[in-house]
Amino acid sequence: MPPERVEITDLIIDYDPETLARKPVRKDDVLAAMAERRMGRRAARIVAGLPDVGGVLDEAHLDALFVRIHAELQRLNEEFRQGERLLMLLEPMLRVSSAQRVVDVGCGLGYVVRWLAAHRQSARGTARAWGDGVELLGCDYNRALVTEAQRLAEVEALECAFRVANAFRLREQPAVFTSSGVIHHFRGDALAAVFRAQAESGAVACIHFDIKPSWVAPMGAYVFHEARMRERVSRHDGVLSAVRAHPAATLLQAARAGAPEMVFAMFDGAVGFLPILRVMHAVVGVRREHAAAFRGALGPLGARLSELS
Amino acid sequence: MIPALLVGLALVDLAFAAFRDAAGRDGRIRKRAFYIDAVVRGTAIGAALVALLGALTAAVVMLGPPGTYADLVRIGGRMVLVYGTYATLVLATLGVYFVGSGDVRAFATVAVLGPFTWLRVPVVLAGALWASLAPAEVPAARPWALVATFVCAVAVATAERAFGWLRALGARAPRELRRPRA
Numbered sequence A: 001m002p003p004e005r006v007e008i009t010d011l012i013i014d015y016d017p018e019t020l021a022r023k024p025v026r027k028d029d030v031l032a033a034m035a036e037r038r039m040g041r042r043a044a045r046i047v048a049g050l051p052d053v054g055g056v057l058d059e060a061h062l063d064a065l066f067v068r069i070h071a072e073l074q075r076l077n078e079e080f081r082q083g084e085r086l087l088m089l090l091e092p093m094l095r096v097s098s099a100q101r102v103v104d105v106g107c108g109l110g111y112v113v114r115w116l117a118a119h120r121q122s123a124r125g126t127a128r129a130w131g132d133g134v135e136l137l138g139c140d141y142n143r144a145l146v147t148e149a150q151r152l153a154e155v156e157a158l159e160c161a162f163r164v165a166n167a168f169r170l171r172e173q174p175a176v177f178t179s180s181g182v183i184h185h186f187r188g189d190a191l192a193a194v195f196r197a198q199a200e201s202g203a204v205a206c207i208h209f210d211i212k213p214s215w216v217a218p219m220g221a222y223v224f225h226e227a228r229m230r231e232r233v234s235r236h237d238g239v240l241s242a243v244r245a246h247p248a249a250t251l252l253q254a255a256r257a258g259a260p261e262m263v264f265a266m267f268d269g270a271v272g273f274l275p276i277l278r279v280m281h282a283v284v285g286v287r288r289e290h291a292a293a294f295r296g297a298l299g300p301l302g303a304r305l306s307e308l309s
Numbered sequence B: 001m002i003p004a005l006l007v008g009l010a011l012v013d014l015a016f017a018a019f020r021d022a023a024g025r026d027g028r029i030r031k032r033a034f035y036i037d038a039v040v041r042g043t044a045i046g047a048a049l050v051a052l053l054g055a056l057t058a059a060v061v062m063l064g065p066p067g068t069y070a071d072l073v074r075i076g077g078r079m080v081l082v083y084g085t086y087a088t089l090v091l092a093t094l095g096v097y098f099v100g101s102g103d104v105r106a107f108a109t110v111a112v113l114g115p116f117t118w119l120r121v122p123v124v125l126a127g128a129l130w131a132s133l134a135p136a137e138v139p140a141a142r143p144w145a146l147v148a149t150f151v152c153a154v155a156v157a158t159a160e161r162a163f164g165w166l167r168a169l170g171a172r173a174p175r176e177l178r179r180p181r182a
């Protein structure tokens, strides 16, 4: 069997895992990897069309492309209310844990982090106030995205920060780790490793949202990305994300194997007969000692959370 | 009545197209002003386009044989039926999107708004095609009416792309992308 298909954006950019320095990527290598993965002619055409300098993909062009792609992606996050969705779980989590920091893993343009910051600032002093003193931090390997996230935060005077960093190597304060649309990029052993790294770096809890796989998800993603996205890379990768999204069982198994000191559950994990109703699910984890309090703090929302174990 | 309805439908459609063209280009959290600006500008461009198409249709009516106008109204009646149904569904769903919460909202987007945006160009063209099959009373007028019908339908259907081209041409848009107003 050939290795599985992956998102083009996973292939056209590469970092040194230690220094996070950008590594040159040769177009021919990408095309060869795509051929081996049987990713099809359409994907090959997209990559073949990217400008290169002596066979190496042009970095400045890629940076601009990534910023455009993530701006489109933000539009989907806005439409799906990804900020509100995360806050539903994050707010009770912060209330019952001692977490002083939220770390968004693979934040991209930092939409969710900036939305949280904007919401917290506008709710301050009202009954909806939350997260006073909690640091909101977005981490990503991609410097172009982090720079743009930082700039956007400054433009709107938002109290949040962004850093080019491996989110699991911060080792500072106990944190709640969050992400959206990132977790399916980790496959096989790397998935359990994420949960291990997270626990080792002092996580008190985590909330990782991603597309919920179902029989309609790839079809829905196709229609949606054709309708909403202008970049050809986005159209291609959007469908693959839905195809590659991890089922609940995979997420829970990896999480429990990786971090035995935490308990995990799925939020909105049930597929139901109409899977289009709930397009996202989240794997939610918390240190054992906070589990009961967290469920209590969720209130009626607890009905959408499976058993924490 | 029918010309007025078609003009109204085209203007609403072009305002939405301008919104979609602006969407996903500005990363700020609060950007109502940016969207309003885009829609206002888009509607003005849309109005200019509709005026141009109106002038063209008037020219066709003047140059064509007697009965061209009546034939256009016959075709237009069917177009109003198709586009009116489409617009009503979209606007009603949009109402649900803004009023509803959580799941209802997601359902409105995933089940209707996304797919309907995707179907927009086919609906515009299929609507024009079905309308042009309306029985003709003055056969000599039909070719004239068809020219006006399809020029208008294709112009409106491709207008969203045109917004993108205009944006790429104009100096304003890239500046907004790189350096949004605070």
Ligand SMILES: C[S@@+](CC[C@H](N)C(=O)[O-])C[C@H]1O[C@@H](n2cnc3c(N)ncnc32)[C@H](O)[C@@H]1O
Pocket (backbone or CB within 6 Å): A070, A073, A074, A077, A105, A106, A107, A108, A109, A110, A111, A139, A140, A141, A142, A165, A166, A167, A168, A179, A180, A181, A182, A185
């Ligand atoms: C699909 S993108 C992010 C999308 C973004 N969350 C959104 O919703 O717009 C995934 C990103 O995760 C980043 N990433 C992966 N592993 C990471 C880690 N351990 N720490 C920080 N960033 C990571 C990659 O650099 C990549 O830019």
